[in-house]
Amino acid sequence: MSYVKPAELVTTLIDAGETKIFLSTRDTIIRSTMGGALLTIAAAFAVTVSVTTGVPLLGAVLFPVGFIMLYLLGYDLLTGVFVLGPLAWMDKRPGVTIGGVLRNWGLVFVGNFIGAFTVAVLMAIVVTYGFSEAPNEVGVAIGHIGEGRTVGYADHGAAGMLTLFIRGVLCNWMVSTGVVMAMIAKDVPGKAIAMWMPIMLFFFMGFEHSIVNMFLFPSGLLLGAQFTIMDYLVWNEIPTVLGNLVGGLVFTAIPLYVTYARAKAPRNETPRRPVEPRVSRRRGLAGSVASSAASAPTAKV
DSSP states (O other): OOBOOHHHHHHHHHHHHHHHHTSOHHHHHHHHHHHHHHHHHHHHHHHHHHHHHSOHHHHHHHTHHHHHHHHHTTOOOHHHHHHHHHHHHHTTOTTOOHHHHHHHHHHHHHHHHHHHHHHHHHHHHHHHTTTTSOOOHHHHHHHHHHHHTTHHHHTTHHHHHHHHHHHHHHHHHHHHHHHHHHTTBSSHHHHHHHHHHHHHHHHHTTOOOHHHHHHHHHHHHHTTOSOOHHHHIIIIIHHHHHHHHHHHIIIIIHHHIIIIISOOOOOOOOOOOOOOOOOOHHHHHHHHHHHHHHHSOOOOO
């Protein structure tokens, strides 16, 4: 069968988390840099499709190609390791510590940012002909996204911050589900289909993904959008990272671990007494007479 059942799947997820925590610094940075780059080039692709066709749904349908490519290649995203590392720690794998989990998160964050920012610079060059003219329609659209998702939230004050955080939570509920679904199938078509669904959902609904935003907002700044680096950090990136962390842990890692991986104590039940077959009164009397006759002493002649 190409389908991995949830009980077996959780063990695979825990093994993956353990492997990532013990991965070398060099490999973690390289894999997370490439993961951030592939995801964000797909985000640029999705924005381009949405702008040129005028059909945002089509951009959302096509965006998951980046996610699928990076996970098939074994690259890392911060939103994924928010789930995998804690699973290995909760399972008390030897040598897995909170410090190791935090180290893994930090390295993946740095690598993802390097990859996303690199794509932001490259795309800024593309949409401005090497900064020689004003951004084209795709560049203008990217700038508007950055403004709407920073200044737009700030205009609503605390309510805007709450909305931003909840969008981050919902985003990584879906994205971390995509990470899990990547391991629920054994063949490439099955993996691709399983990952496609939750990733398409989060992108079309406008949820906040910390890695995608590492591309969108630096791109907007490079293209002259009307917000600042501080706006980006305070009114998007930091709350989004926290929301992504909560969404991955609360809605994916903890439910899977509690219901499938945690050892459950055996139930202490009092054994039931065996039920004897009921016989009729007449049959019982006849049996008693026969039994008495059989046990009576035989007369000697």
